[in-house]
Amino acid sequence: MAGPGIAAYLIVSVILFAIGAFGVLIRRSPLIVLLALEIMLNSGNLALLAFSRHAGNEDGQIFALAVMVVAASEAVVGLGLIVAMSRLRADLDVDKLTTLRG
Amino acid sequence: MDVAAWIALCSPAVAVGLIALAGERMPRRTAGLVAAGATLVSFAASVVCLVALAGRDAEDRSEVSTVWTWLSAGDLNVGLSVLVDPLSVFMMLVVSGVGFLILTYAIGYMAGDAEERRYHAYKALFVFSMLLLVQGGNLLMLLCGWGMVGLSSYLLINFWHARRSAVEAGKKAFIMNAFGDATFALALFILVQHTGSLDFDVVFARAPEALGESSALAILVALGLLGGAAAKSAQIPLHTWLPDAMEGPTPVSALIHAATMVTAGVYLIARTSPLFELAPSISDLAAILGGVTILVAGVIALVQTDIKRVIAYSTMSQIGYMFVAVGLGAYGAGMFHLMTHAFFKALLFMAAGVVIHALAGEQDIRRMGGLAHELPWTYRFFLIGALALAAIPPFAGFFSKDAILASAANSGGLGWTLWSFGAIGAFLTALYTFRLLFVVFRPPMSDFAREHLHKERFEGPLAMMWPVAVLAVLSVVGGFLQVPGLWHEVDDWLGPAAESIEEATGVTAWFSALAALGLALLGIGLAWRLYGRPSEAPARLRARRFTGWFAHAFEQKLWFDRLYDFLFYRPASRLASGLGRYVEKPLFLTTLTDLGASVRGLSGRVAAAQTGVVRGYALMLAIGLAVLTVVFLLVS
Numbered sequence: 159m160a161g162p163g164i165a166a167y168l169i170v171s172v173i174l175f176a177i178g179a180f181g182v183l184i185r186r187s188p189l190i191v192l193l194a195l196e197i198m199l200n201s202g203n204l205a206l207l208a209f210s211r212h213a214g215n216e217d218g219q220i221f222a223l224a225v226m227v228v229a230a231s232e233a234v235v236g237l238g239l240i241v242a243m244s245r246l247r248a249d250l251d252v253d254k255l256t257t258l259r260g
Numbered sequence: 261m262d263v264a265a266w267i268a269l270c271s272p273a274v275a276v277g278l279i280a281l282a283g284e285r286m287p288r289r290t291a292g293l294v295a296a297g298a299t300l301v302s303f304a305a306s307v308v309c310l311v312a313l314a315g316r317d318a319e320d321r322s323e324v325s326t327v328w329t330w331l332s333a334g335d336l337n338v339g340l341s342v343l344v345d346p347l348s349v350f351m352m353l354v355v356s357g358v359g360f361l362i363l364t365y366a367i368g369y370m371a372g373d374a375e376e377r378r379y380h381a382y383k384a385l386f387v388f389s390m391l392l393l394v395q396g397g398n399l400l401m402l403l404c405g406w407g408m409v410g411l412s413s414y415l416l417i418n419f420w421h422a423r424r425s426a427v428e429a430g431k432k433a434f435i436m437n438a439f440g441d442a443t444f445a446l447a448l449f450i451l452v453q454h455t456g457s458l459d460f461d462v463v464f465a466r467a468p469e470a471l472g473e474s475s476a477l478a479i480l481v482a483l484g485l486l487g488g489a490a491a492k493s494a495q496i497p498l499h500t501w502l503p504d505a506m507e508g509p510t511p512v513s514a515l516i517h518a519a520t521m522v523t524a525g526v527y528l529i530a531r532t533s534p535l536f537e538l539a540p541s542i543s544d545l546a547a548i549l550g551g552v553t554i555l556v557a558g559v560i561a562l563v564q565t566d567i568k569r570v571i572a573y574s575t576m577s578q579i580g581y582m583f584v585a586v587g588l589g590a591y592g593a594g595m596f597h598l599m600t601h602a603f604f605k606a607l608l609f610m611a612a613g614v615v616i617h618a619l620a621g622e623q624d625i626r627r628m629g630g631l632a633h634e635l636p637w638t639y640r641f642f643l644i645g646a647l648a649l650a651a652i653p654p655f656a657g658f659f660s661k662d663a664i665l666a667s668a669a670n671s672g673g674l675g676w677t678l679w680s681f682g683a684i685g686a687f688l689t690a691l692y693t694f695r696l697l698f699v700v701f702r703p704p705m706s707d708f709a710r711e712h713l714h715k716e717r718f719e720g721p722l723a724m725m726w727p728v729a730v731l732a733v734l735s736v737v738g739g740f741l742q743v744p745g746l747w748h749e750v751d752d753w754l755g756p757a758a759e760s761i762e763e764a765t766g767v768t769a770w771f772s773a774l775a776a777l778g779l780a781l782l783g784i785g786l787a788w789r790l791y792g793r794p795s796e797a798p799a800r801l802r803a804r805r806f807t808g809w810f811a812h813a814f815e816q817k818l819w820f821d822r823l824y825d826f827l828f829y830r831p832a833s834r835l836a837s838g839l840g841r842y843v844e845k846p847l848f849l850t851t852l853t854d855l856g857a858s859v860r861g862l863s864g865r866v867a868a869a870q871t872g873v874v875r876g877y878a879l880m881l882a883i884g885l886a887v888l889t890v891v892f893l894l895v896s
Contacts, residue, residue: 179882182875182878183875183878183879183882184875186875252873252874252875253873253874253875255872255873255874256871256872256873257872258870258872259870259871259872
């Protein structure tokens with residue numbers, strides 16, 4: 159079968175994951191952090207699909223579907239939290255949520 | 261019969277539960293009635309047992325009823341069982357019968373006390389413990405009853421817990437009893453090891469083989485049992501708790517320290533008589549302890565000024581007689597004296613209680629006097645008790661004491677020594693008893709009595725007076741159960757459980773009886789001479805100071821308390837404070853504080869890492885993951 163080999167897919171997946179992780183680490187808006195998280199999850203999905211194709215069975219695809227479900231629920235919960243947060247305090251900044259400081 | 265025995269045992273326990281659970285919902289008087297009623301049920305059930313037993317052949321009069329196996333370890337199986345045999349039924353009748361009278365008396369005596377319900381519950385608990393002790397179907401049950409009796413006496417002695425002296429007396433009684441419990445338990449350990457059982461019949465059957473006659477083991481077992489018996493029965497050298505125990509309410513003194521608990525030691529020796537017969541030296545020791553106690557307690561009683569303490573020392577002295585009897589093997593005579601003593605000593609305590617009640621709680625006889633006119637019935641009852649105690653025929657004490665002396669006279673050299681102790685004891689008994697009687701009741705009336713005497717409708721509440729009257733009747737007629745030389749109901753009845761030695765007959769018996777009677781009359785005469793003539797009570801008491809040093813020694817109770825204080829209390833307290841200062845403080849208190857402080861400091865620093873910034877945590881997570889990845893790559 160023609161097309162790029164598995165290495166290319168994995169490289170793209172790693173790049174996507176790094177972008178997502180970086181986003182989580184450096185952005186302060188919770189919305190963007192959530193978005194970055196989605197990127198990380200989807201990079202994982204990409205890797206799963208690539209391996210699925212490589213191995214020649216559908217396990218990875220099914221797993222990717224499961225990850226999507228989880229991602230969707232996570233987005234719902236996360237957005238719900240953000241809405242609750244914005245009701246409680248005006249500015250949306252994850253660095254200001256330090257109530258749990260030891 | 262088994263059912264009756266279990267009912268007898270459990271009904272006071274049920275009463276305790278009822279009173280404890282009902283709490284404030286139960287009126288105070290009802291609590292007393294419940295406790296007394298439960299004891300009456302026990303008495304009725306005991307009578308049923310007696311009738312059932314009497315209907316059987318003499319050999320067949322022993323029955324163990326086991327509900328279930330209570331304790332099982334290897335080959336050792338101990339059942340939750342009660343024993344019904346002549347000896348236990350005899351004790352059940354005494355305990356529940358006299359107990360019922362005393363509990364009824366207590367309803368009147370304690371009326372109006374702030375914690376009446378608790379008191380009645382404790383009393384019922386005591387009756388239950390005592391019945392458990394006498395009915396226990398094996399040595400372990402007996403030990404359980406033994407311990408519980410100690411506990412309930414502790415609870416009752418310091419019933420007035422706001423009184424410091426009462427609390428101290430309670431602790432003293434408990435500790436001295438615990439010492440006896442410990443030696444008792446040690447003896448049981450030896451028995452378990454060598455006979456592999458705690459059932460009476462099995463132990464007694466195997467003991468001669470497993471322990472051996474007069475072997476070190478047999479002596480240790482008997483010594484352990486004797487330790488328990490001496491502590492519970494307040495025999496020298498474990499007697500010092502009994503006089504102090506008079507801090508409890510008077511019905512307690514009557515119940516515990518006259519009628520039942522202190523006689524438990526006598527019961528124990530009679531019950532485990534096969535074990536004592538294996539160690540004759542210890543049996544003799546028991547008899548000698550009893551003989552010495554007769555004399556020591558008798559002389560101390562001569563100089564006491566607290567009405568209840570005099571009776572308490574008299575109790576010790578009378579139990580000394582019982583120890584002489586059971587130590588020499590005259591179990592029937594010992595148990596007979598136990599019974600008559602329960603009658604007349606409870607009578608004396610309760611009559612004294614009426615006096616104390618009428619005098620607003622005063623117990624010092626130096627402030628009493630001339631009460632015969634004011635409390636004529638109490639005086640008569642007290643007189644009956646005193647005559648019975650002094651062993652004047654035909655009152656109960658004469659027959660039982662005479663049986664003991666006659667048995668002692670018949671058992672050879674040691675027996676005659678102990679007989680002479682007993683005969684001197686009879687003199688002392690008469691002297692101190694009538695000293696008490698004359699000082700308290702003979703005119704003239706003291707100022708204190710005139711001022712504080714308050715009588716109710718009938719000298720005391722009716723609930724108090726009729727039990728005293730019943731006991732007075734029993735003190736008169738109780739002795740005819742067994743008349744030395746003529747009939748031996750008690751000996752015959754107890755024969756299957758504990759065979760008694762023969763008592764003297766013929767000339768020896770007459771000599772013994774007449775000598776003791778003569779000495780007792782001499783004692784009464786001397787008491788009349790010293791205290792009987794009308795004068796002010798304090799002056800009469802001063803006149804009796806026969807010689808300085810002796811009187812002082814007796815007043816100090818022969819320094820037993822000081823000796824124990826010096827031997828045990830002070831070293832122990834010094835050791836404890838030394839350990840506290842040099843071990844606990846530097847080693848535990850300081851170290852632990854330092855340890856705690858350093859942990860707190862450390863955790864404070866660790867807690868600083870907990871910034872609460874989510875991005876920080878995420879970064880840490882990423883770094884950790886990266887490090888792990890690098891490590892895995894390097895390793896693989």
